[in-house]
Amino acid sequence: MDFFRFAxxxxxxxxxxxxxxxxxxNMNDNGYTVACFNRTVSKVDHFLENEAKGTKVVGAHxxxxxxxxxxxxxxxxxxxxxxxxxxxxxxxxxxxxEKGDIIIDGGNSHFPDSDRRMAELExxxxxxxxxxxxGGEEGARYGPxxxxxxxxxxxxxxxxxxxxxxxxxxxxxxCDWVGTGGAGHYVKMIHNGIxxxxxxxIAEAYAFMEHGLGMNYDEMSQTLAEWNKGVxxxxxIEITRDVLxxxxxxxxxxxxxxxxxxxxxxxxxxxxxxxxxxxQPVTLIGxxxxxxxxxxxxxxxxxxxxxxxGPKPNFEGDRKQFLQDLEQALYASKxxxxxxxxxxxxxxxxxxxxxxxxxxxxxxxxGGCIIRSVFLKDITNAYRKxxxxxxxxxxxxxxxxxxxxxxxWRRVVSQGALWxxxxxxxxxxxxxxxxxRTAKGSASLIQGLRDYFGAHTFKVMPGQxxxxxxxxxxxxxxxxxRGGSVSASTYIA
Ligand SMILES: *[C@@H]1O[C@H](CO)[C@@H](O)[C@H](O)[C@H]1NC(C)=O
Ligand SMILES: *[C@@H]1O[C@H](CO)[C@@H](O)[C@H](O)[C@H]1NC(C)=O
Numbered sequence: 450m451d452f453f454r455f456a457x458x459x460x461x462x463x464x465x466x467x468x469x470x471x472x473x474x475n476m477n478d479n480g481y482t483v484a485c486f487n488r489t490v491s492k493v494d495h496f497l498e499n500e501a502k503g504t505k506v507v508g509a510h511x512x513x514x515x516x517x518x519x520x521x522x523x524x525x526x527x528x529x530x531x532x533x534x535x536x537x538x539x540x541x542x543x544x545x546x547e548k549g550d551i552i553i554d555g556g557n558s559h560f561p562d563s564d565r566r567m568a569e570l571e572x573x574x575x576x577x578x579x580x581x582x583x584g585g586e587e588g589a590r591y592g593p594x595x596x597x598x599x600x601x602x603x604x605x606x607x608x609x610x611x612x613x614x615x616x617x618x619x620x621x622x623x624c625d626w627v628g629t630g631g632a633g634h635y636v637k638m639i640h641n642g643i644x645x646x647x648x649x650x651i652a653e654a655y656a657f658m659e660h661g662l663g664m665n666y667d668e669m670s671q672t673l674a675e676w677n678k679g680v681x682x683x684x685x686i687e688i689t690r691d692v693l694x695x696x697x698x699x700x701x702x703x704x705x706x707x708x709x710x711x712x713x714x715x716x717x718x719x720x721x722x723x724x725x726x727x728x729q730p731v732t733l734i735g736x737x738x739x740x741x742x743x744x745x746x747x748x749x750x751x752x753x754x755x756x757x758x759g760p761k762p763n764f765e766g767d768r769k770q771f772l773q774d775l776e777q778a779l780y781a782s783k784x785x786x787x788x789x790x791x792x793x794x795x796x797x798x799x800x801x802x803x804x805x806x807x808x809x810x811x812x813x814x815x816g817g818c819i820i821r822s823v824f825l826k827d828i829t830n831a832y833r834k835x836x837x838x839x840x841x842x843x844x845x846x847x848x849x850x851x852x853x854x855x856x857x858w859r860r861v862v863s864q865g866a867l868w869x870x871x872x873x874x875x876x877x878x879x880x881x882x883x884x885x886r887t888a889k890g891s892a893s894l895i896q897g898l899r900d901y902f903g904a905h906t907f908k909v910m911p912g913q914x915x916x917x918x919x920x921x922x923x924x925x926x927x928x929x930x931r932g933g934s935v936s937a938s939t940y941i942a
Contacts, residue, residue: 458484458507458518460610463538464528464556465492468582470500471589472528472555472614477504479613484508486515516545522576523550524607531558539566548574551603555582559719560638563631564801567599576600578607581627581637583818584616592616594818595624596640596810598633598803616817618826623816628803635723635797636810639790642720642734644819645713646786647685649737649874654779655693657861661762661868662771666702670694672772680780680850683822711741720793727796731789732881733782736873759869771864777857782878784851787828788841789881808832842885851882901928 461484462473473483485501486509487493493508509515516523523546527538535554542552552570554563554577563579570577581596588594595615597607604626615624627633658664658672673690677683697703717738724731743750764771791807798805811828814820831844841847862879865872884890896907906923 456518456520458482459520460524460526460607461485461509461515461519462526462528463487463512463515465496466528467586468555468589469528470496471586472526472582472593473506474500474504475590475592475614476610477501477506479610481610481613482507484515484518486510486512512541513545516542521547521550522606523547524553524610525551526553526555528555528582531556531562535562535566539570543573543575546575549576551576551578551600551606553578553580553597553603553607554634555580557637557714557716558631558634560631560635563599563634567630571600576603576606578603579631579634580611581633581640583637583640583814585819588616588817592623592817594640594813594816594821596627596633596636596813597624598627598629598631598636601626601629616821618812618816618821621812623813623818625806625809625813627810627813628798628805630801630803632801632803632805635801635803636794636805636813638716638719638723639794640814640818640820641716642731642737643786643790644685645717645720645737645741646733646790646874647683647783647820649733649740650779650782650786650878651685651689652740653865653870653872653875654775655689656870656872657775657865658772660870661864662764662768663762666693666704676776676779679776680824681776681783681822683824684819685822708747709744710747711744713738713741717741723797724789724793727793727800729789729792729796730881730884731793732877733786733789733874736877740871740873760867762868762870771860774857774860777854778861778875781851781854781858781882782875783824784841784847784854785878785881786874787824788847791828791841807836807838840885842882900925 459481460476462469463486465485465487469485473485476483482505484507485493485496490510493510497506497508507518509518519525525542527535529535529538535556535558539552552575554566558579560579563577566579567577576599578597578599580598582589582593583596584593592615595611597604597611611624612622615622617623627636655669658669664672670690670693673686673693677686677690693702693704695703697706717734721731721735721738724735794805794807794810797803808829811825811832815822815825815829827846828841831841831846832838835844838844842851858879862872862876865876899905900907904925906925908922909924
């Protein structure tokens with residue numbers, strides 16, 4: 450049978466869960482003919498008869514038929530569970546592909562898998578794209594943030610469709626080429642890590658308002674509504690406003706009824722692991738992941754709450770002023786969090802040769818996705834002004850913003866310590882900031898200790914060379930009068 454007669458679809462998608470269905474409908478709205486397939490073929494028929502009724506979407510009952518429906522080079526989007534299922538599906542598709550065809554993994558794959566898949570598929574003459582997709586069901590349907598990376602030659606082929614269906618920010622699509630290999634999934638992972646950080650910071654502000662200032666849920670929601678008109682204007686602040694105001698059927702706020710144990714699916718942890726691998730101080734996301742781990746220890750926390758006393762907050766003073774401080778603390782911590790996230794992107798770009806475009810990454814996050822915010826526009830501007838920017842904190846705009854926010858931020862962190870309100874992310878952000886702006890730090894002592902007990906040697910500060918420190922390289926001191934002349938760099942006892 451000559452399937453080529455039917456090769457009429459612009460793009461194909463496998464995996465008809467809600468995200469897949471919504472992406473298909475989005476592509477259809479933008480004028481593309483989409484072919485779809487699901488292993489449970491009844492899902493294909495059901496989709497065509499219901500959600501996709503009256504559209505140009507076509508369905509296939511086998512992978513062979515599906516591949517035959519696609520114009521060349523074939524563009525096949527996979528939206529299936531990350532992991533071995535992706536490899537198994539790719540292996541099934543390959544027999545029906547021709548050179549130059551493109552497989553696009555739109556799932557939540559871990560970036561090393563995408564690095565590997567690109568290499569494997571390119572070796573066979575095919576192209577691979579690993580694309581971050583963010584924005585949940587709504588985003589998929591009406592405009593997600595798309596972060597595609599992989600085989601560079603695939604980009605001209607998919608660019609038009611991808612940018613057409615993506616969210617727009619000030620008329621610019623929230624989708625651009627991220628880089629080679631697993632770059633798309635790496636950037637999506639950082640996006641999720643930053644999302645962990647943003648949510649933790651908001652949760653800490655909530656704890657302050659509830660336990661420190663004794664505010665009720667409507668007052669808190671009102672405050673968030675105010676914040677959403679200023680520098681914090683973002684999707685997460687907006688939905689926090691709504692979630693805090695939401696009432697259960699008994700008319701009482703629902704949030705305090707929700708079990709206080711946060712779940713996680715792993716992308717925050719992957720980000721923290723990547724930070725450790727690269728030796729980058731991405732402390733805020735790390736604290737956000739650990740805060741979820743601590744939240745999960747509900748039983749232990751309950752026991753500890755009975756045994757370990759602490760101060761009771763008693764707020765006196767100007768509540769309005771304090772809420773302004775809190776807003777500044779949140780803003781300053783957020784600047785630190787994105788600074789740290791970008792430090793990690795910079796290292797990954799170097800180490801994996803991803804060749805990331807930092808300005809367009811912020812642009813991709815500006816619309817459609819969970820961390821979308823007005824704030825990201827300032828990041829795009831910073832990197833458009835200077836592509837080689839060492840750190841966001843060294844950009845004039847952010848340097849000024851964080852300087853201005855500092856006094857309120859410090860008052861919040863010290864008040865939190867006095868009140869006994871945990872604020873791991875907000876205080877880690879401040880510690881990072883103070884460490885980062887310290888030219889001469891306390892690591893001199895650590896190096897001294899390491900040389901004392903382990904003969905690990907140290908280098909000398911410029912200008913401190915003398916008779917003992919003849920040169921600056923690898924000095925070992927006879928600290929105790931019992932020391933030998935061998936150092937750990939030459940001999941480890
Ligand atoms: C089929 O659809 C289900 C959701 O309904 C999805 O979980 C699964 O990954 C899909 N599988 C394939 C191979 O299409
Ligand atoms: C370390 O100091 C002691 C006491 O001054 C001395 O006896 C010893 O020779 C020194 N060791 C070296 C390697 O200089």
